[in-house]
Amino acid sequence: MLVQTAQTITYLADLEDPTNDGIVLTLINFVIGFFALATIGVGGKFAFDAWSEAKGRAAAIKGIREVGVGVLALEVFYGIIFALANYGSNILSIIPGLG
Numbered sequence: 001m002l003v004q005t006a007q008t009i010t011y012l013a014d015l016e017d018p019t020n021d022g023i024v025l026t027l028i029n030f031v032i033g034f035f036a037l038a039t040i041g042v043g044g045k046f047a048f049d050a051w052s053e054a055k056g057r058a059a060a061i062k063g064i065r066e067v068g069v070g071v072l073a074l075e076v077f078y079g080i081i082f083a084l085a086n087y088g089s090n091i092l093s094i095i096p097g098l099g
Contacts, residue, residue, distance in 0.1 A: 025085060029086070032081055032082050032085070035078060039075065039078070040071065040075075043067050047067040050063025
């Protein structure tokens with residue numbers, strides 16, 4: 001199902017790297033990687049702030065959980081963008097079920 005959906009989106013949007021050396025795809029991968037690392041860093045800061053404000057009470061766990069779910073949702077979003085951007089390459093073959 002995921003492979004068919006990705007093929008349909010790629011076909012309908014006519015997504016392909018316009019350069020012959022793949023520099024656009026490489027640039028997209030680096031930008032997504034930077035955003036993913038920045039999301040983890042900012043999420044860690046917010047989680048630490050929530051933990052330090054609650055001072056060990058039950059509210060600390062709730063705050064950390066909310067930040068964690070938000071970071072996880074953004075990482076999944078980045079993963080979907082990465083998968084769509086790299087659909088035509090063989091990089092997705094390392095993921096079981098997509099190769």
